[in-house]
Amino acid sequence: MGFEFSVITESLPALLAGAKLTWIITILGIVGGMICGILAGLGRIAGTDALGEEPHGIFKPITVAIRYLSGTYVETIRGTPIIVQAMFLYFAFPMLVKAVTDIERFRIEALTAAVITIIFNAGAYIAEIVRGSVISVNKGLLEAGMSLGISRFQLIVHVIGPIAFRRMIPPLGNQFIISLKDTSLFIVIGVGELTRQGQEIMASNFRALEIWLTVAIMYLIMTTVLAMSLRQIERKMKIF
Amino acid sequence: MSNIIELKNVCKSFGETEVLHNIDLSIQEGEVVVVIGPSGSGKSTLIRCINCLELISSGELIVDTVRIPEERGRTRQIRLEVGMVFQQFNLFPHMTALENVAFGPCKARKMNKSKATDIARNLLSKVGLAEFENKLPGQLSGGQQQRVAIARALAVSPKVLLFDEPTSALDPEMIGEVLDVMKNIAKDHGMTMVVVTHEMGFAAQVGDRLIFMDDGRIVEEGKPSEVMKNPQSERLKDFLGHVKHH
Ligand SMILES: Nc1ncnc2c1ncn2[C@@H]1O[C@H](COP(=O)(O)OP(=O)(O)O)[C@@H](O)[C@H]1O
Ligand SMILES: [Mg+2]
Numbered sequence: 001m002g003f004e005f006s007v008i009t010e011s012l013p014a015l016l017a018g019a020k021l022t023w024i025i026t027i028l029g030i031v032g033g034m035i036c037g038i039l040a041g042l043g044r045i046a047g048t049d050a051l052g053e054e055p056h057g058i059f060k061p062i063t064v065a066i067r068y069l070s071g072t073y074v075e076t077i078r079g080t081p082i083i084v085q086a087m088f089l090y091f092a093f094p095m096l097v098k099a100v101t102d103i104e105r106f107r108i109e110a111l112t113a114a115v116i117t118i119i120f121n122a123g124a125y126i127a128e129i130v131r132g133s134v135i136s137v138n139k140g141l142l143e144a145g146m147s148l149g150i151s152r153f154q155l156i157v158h159v160i161g162p163i164a165f166r167r168m169i170p171p172l173g174n175q176f177i178i179s180l181k182d183t184s185l186f187i188v189i190g191v192g193e194l195t196r197q198g199q200e201i202m203a204s205n206f207r208a209l210e211i212w213l214t215v216a217i218m219y220l221i222m223t224t225v226l227a228m229s230l231r232q233i234e235r236k237m238k239i240f
Numbered sequence: 241m242s243n244i245i246e247l248k249n250v251c252k253s254f255g256e257t258e259v260l261h262n263i264d265l266s267i268q269e270g271e272v273v274v275v276i277g278p279s280g281s282g283k284s285t286l287i288r289c290i291n292c293l294e295l296i297s298s299g300e301l302i303v304d305t306v307r308i309p310e311e312r313g314r315t316r317q318i319r320l321e322v323g324m325v326f327q328q329f330n331l332f333p334h335m336t337a338l339e340n341v342a343f344g345p346c347k348a349r350k351m352n353k354s355k356a357t358d359i360a361r362n363l364l365s366k367v368g369l370a371e372f373e374n375k376l377p378g379q380l381s382g383g384q385q386q387r388v389a390i391a392r393a394l395a396v397s398p399k400v401l402l403f404d405e406p407t408s409a410l411d412p413e414m415i416g417e418v419l420d421v422m423k424n425i426a427k428d429h430g431m432t433m434v435v436v437t438h439e440m441g442f443a444a445q446v447g448d449r450l451i452f453m454d455d456g457r458i459v460e461e462g463k464p465s466e467v468m469k470n471p472q473s474e475r476l477k478d479f480l481g482h483v484k485h486h
Contacts, residue, residue: 053293056312144330144389147291148344148396149320158347162334 007210011201015211018197019218025111025193026180026222029118033179036119037126041134042156043070044127050135051160052142052152070127077124083185086117090189114186114193122179129171133164166237173230177223184219194218243302244269244400244432245290250299252285259285261456263299269399272426272433274443274464277453278479283436286453287402290434291322304399320348323393327405329385331377337364337388338373344396356395363391367421383414387421394425401425403435415439422446438483440468452476 047055047063055063077085090113097106108116137160145155184195198215202208245267252260259282267273275283288294290303292315301308303318331340341360345351351359364373367387377385386406393401403422407415419442425431426446437443443450443464450464454475460467471477 053295138330140326140328140330141332143293144324144326144332144392145343146293147319147322147324147402148392149316149348150344151316151347154347158343159332159334166334 004207004210007205007207008214011205011211011214014197014201015194015214015218018192018194019222021111021191022180022183022193022195022219023222025114025118025183025186025191026176026226028115029122029179029183030176032115032119033122033126033175036123038130040070040073040123040127041130043067044074044131045134046070049139050137051156052146073120074124074127077121078128082117082121082182083188085121086113086186086189089113089117110186110189110191113189114183114191117186118179118183121182122175125175125178126172129168129175130164132171133167134160136167137163166234169230169234169237173227176226176230180223180226181219242269243267244304245434246300246302247289247296248300248302250289250296250301252282252289252294253297258297259456260289260296263458265451265458267400267432267434269432270430271448272435272446273449273451274447275434275436275451275453276438276440276443276479276483277459281453282456283453284404287324287404287434287436290400290402291319291324293324320396321398322400322402323396323398324402324404325386325389325393325406327408329377329382329389329409331385331389331392333377336374336376337369337380340377340388341392341395344392348396359395360391363394364388366424367391368417381414382410383417386410386414386418390418390421390425394429400432400434403433403437405436405438407437407439440480440483444468452479454479 042051043066045051046066047060048067054060090108090110094107097103141159141163142155145159146152183191183193186193187196187199190196194215198211202211205211243266245265247263247265250260250263250265251258263286275286277283285294289296289301292308295312296308304321306314306318308315308318331337332343335343338357338360341363342353342356345356345359346353349356361370361373364370367390369384369387369391372380372384372388377388380388390401390406406422407418410418419439422433422435422442423446426433435442435447447464449461450467451458452460452467452471452473452475459473460471460476467476468480471480
């Protein structure tokens with residue numbers, strides 16, 4: 001059994017379909033993960049001087065609650081394997097719903113479970129990236145802005161945000177690539193992404209070399225596209 | 241003349257340590273007050289309390305009719321009227337000089353962009369930086385950055401300007417250009433100013449009152465030339481000796 005190029009051409013349509021699904025899950029995961037991550041990341045420092053001054057009155061307990069919730073979310077996700085998270089959402093969560101409500105036939109599509117898992121998983125790591133970058137912004141800039149009488153919200157949007165965002169790009173690139181590769185783990189809940197497609201073809205023709213080589217190259221192409229897009233964004237931003 | 245700033249029996253603690261002890265201080269509209277004192281004596285904390293970057297722990301602070309702590313919700317009102325210039329400039333690094341100066345009028349005074357830009361251009365030329373309007377802070381010298389920072393503080397037309405050692409981070413040859421700008425503001429605008437500095441020449445020339453702080457207290461105050469000529473306490477004599485030798 002030598003290297004058969006025809007094996008690759010024959011399996012290409014199925015593998016490309018898998019790659020397409022991998023890409024879709026990744027993009028949804030990255031977009032949702034960014035939203036989740038920005039909220040949780042800011043949530044973890046709500047009411048601290050990293051975002052201006054400490055709140056008073058009713059806002060104080062509210063920000064404490066937000067910090068606590070965001071922290072619990074991040075630590076829970078970081079503290080458990082993504083496979084367990086996917087399995088929990090796909091297999092265990094419907095049972096939990098059945099147990100506490102009367103809904104009998106609640107179930108989650110495998111693809112939906114995969115997208116939700118990757119969103120929440122990436123979100124937790126992105127939250128830490130967001131928190132780290134925001135904390136790293138010189139506090140004097142906030143003070144300068146506040147002494148002009150500008151609102152905290154405006155300062156977060158126009159000063160902290162842009163400066164922190166630029167610092168986030170390298171670690172975000174890391175996380176986006178990790179998330180893309182993590183989609184291969186959804187093989188365990190039967191999502192037909194790239195790794196799953198490769199596995200299925202392999203099981204029928206036993207051409208491990210050709211199939212896994214092609215699968216690896218496809219992943220490499222997708223991660224390269226992600227990395228290069230981030231480099232582009234980085235170049236476009238003002239250097240300071 | 242009426243008082244624009246009043247501190248009554250103000251104390252400020254960080255955790256267990258009290259760093260300002262029972263400060264009483266009234267500043268009149270248009271007055272230039274220079275604050276001196278050794279490092280750690282509470283000069284920065286004092287002026288940061290005035291624009292509520294630090295909240296006073298006890299006592300009362302009245303700035304332009306707003307009372308702290310009762311009207312804590314109105315600190316933004318205070319900050320609109322009380323600008324601040326920092327030792328480290330703190331310019332927004334991603335904005336050009338012009339954008340830095342126009343940002344305040346735009347966001348704090350809700351001015352439209354073209355009007356804010358006009359004001360900013362005007363102020364930049366006033367501090368002698370008209371041809372630098374498109375430079376980022378990182379492309380400017382320390383003295384130029386500090387002049388932009390002063391223009392930025394002026395742009396929201398405050399009634400009071402606070403300066404926290406505005407020339408301490410500058411190379412010696414740039415100190416003069418910043419002090420000149422400050423002198424002009426005191427003269428032309430009749431601006432109320434509270435200036436923490438060790439530039440005794442500036443204090444003598446521009447200051448209406450000199451305050452010497454030590455260990456969180458106001459130890460001596462009076463007309464700058466007189467306080468400098470006739471220091472009463474040992475600590476001030478000692479301090480003036482150190483400053484002069486610089
Ligand atoms: N945020 C803070 N937390 C704790 N201690 C502080 C803080 N800011 C200032 N201090 C302390 O308060 C005292 C006065 O500081 P400061 O007002 O900066 O003095 P100065 O400006 O005269 O050098 C110092 O002992 C300093 O360590
Ligand atoms: Mg100081």
